Amino acid sequence: MTAIKSWTALLNREYLEHRMAFVYFPIGILVLLGLSAVSAVTFNRTHIVLDVATPSTLKIFELGYLALALLWLVYLAVALFFYFGDAFAADKRNNAMFFWKSMPVSDLKMLVSKFLAGVLLFPAILFLVTMVSGLLHFVVINLAVFVLPSLIIPPPLTVLVSFFNISVFVVVYTVLALLWFAPFLAWVGGLSAVFGRWSLVLAFLIPGLLAIVENVALFGYGPRGGYVWGYLGQRLNFGFDETDLMPLLVSQGPFALGGFTNRLLGHIDWTNMGIGLVFTAAALWAASEYRRRRIA
Numbered sequence: 001m002t003a004i005k006s007w008t009a010l011l012n013r014e015y016l017e018h019r020m021a022f023v024y025f026p027i028g029i030l031v032l033l034g035l036s037a038v039s040a041v042t043f044n045r046t047h048i049v050l051d052v053a054t055p056s057t058l059k060i061f062e063l064g065y066l067a068l069a070l071l072w073l074v075y076l077a078v079a080l081f082f083y084f085g086d087a088f089a090a091d092k093r094n095n096a097m098f099f100w101k102s103m104p105v106s107d108l109k110m111l112v113s114k115f116l117a118g119v120l121l122f123p124a125i126l127f128l129v130t131m132v133s134g135l136l137h138f139v140v141i142n143l144a145v146f147v148l149p150s151l152i153i154p155p156p157l158t159v160l161v162s163f164f165n166i167s168v169f170v171v172v173y174t175v176l177a178l179l180w181f182a183p184f185l186a187w188v189g190g191l192s193a194v195f196g197r198w199s200l201v202l203a204f205l206i207p208g209l210l211a212i213v214e215n216v217a218l219f220g221y222g223p224r225g226g227y228v229w230g231y232l233g234q235r236l237n238f239g240f241d242e243t244d245l246m247p248l249l250v251s252q253g254p255f256a257l258g259g260f261t262n263r264l265l266g267h268i269d270w271t272n273m274g275i276g277l278v279f280t281a282a283a284l285w286a287a288s289e290y291r292r293r294r295i296a
Contacts, residue, residue, distance in 0.1 A: 061159060215229075
């Protein structure tokens, strides 16, 4: 019971310290987007060119919801980068680290709580914002019927199925993306434990210098760009290509959850993901050992 309370307190601390970036800003952006979209439809500022035929309203909803989900994922990626660039060293500045050590809470537990907040708590909050964005998008489509009578709203059950399928897919995609990029987040966090906010620069500078040194040392003998650059390029390659999105455009039914999930799973290099998760655990342990041994 005590362990659960300590984990809850640690996660709650991260929420309170970073709610501006992961709660208030997203809600503010959502309100601005909602007001802009509603005003655009209300005052007839929206113009849709129908060259061939009236597009499927269901497809408009699905593509809009997926686009909103993608934008929130980009926001999450940027926010997490800056979060991990400072989170592992932030408690040194206000002596909070010594308070938790006095309870006692180990450095490893403190860092793991910060990492879990970044990959579980904050993405969950933004997922709720994404769902609200999708519902708001559907409301705007319903309002657009008044200025674009050619639009036909699909049955509510069809929209509900599509909303559910896309929401589940967004969860699956986000979880897999966080697992895939966990080594990078741990890398930035580990650097922040040593260098503080300079980790934001060093996270890119160190691999870049290694790639340059490798290319100079192995000029003409290694692969184009070098092994380091090639591996980093492979790690950045996650998600779909253009051909995988074609079924979404040509299908007339609700979003095919099973089909797109299978396509996503087929693109993942599971061995590489496993190696990355091992690196993630090692980086968290190394950062905690540095804090334990070097920061008194």
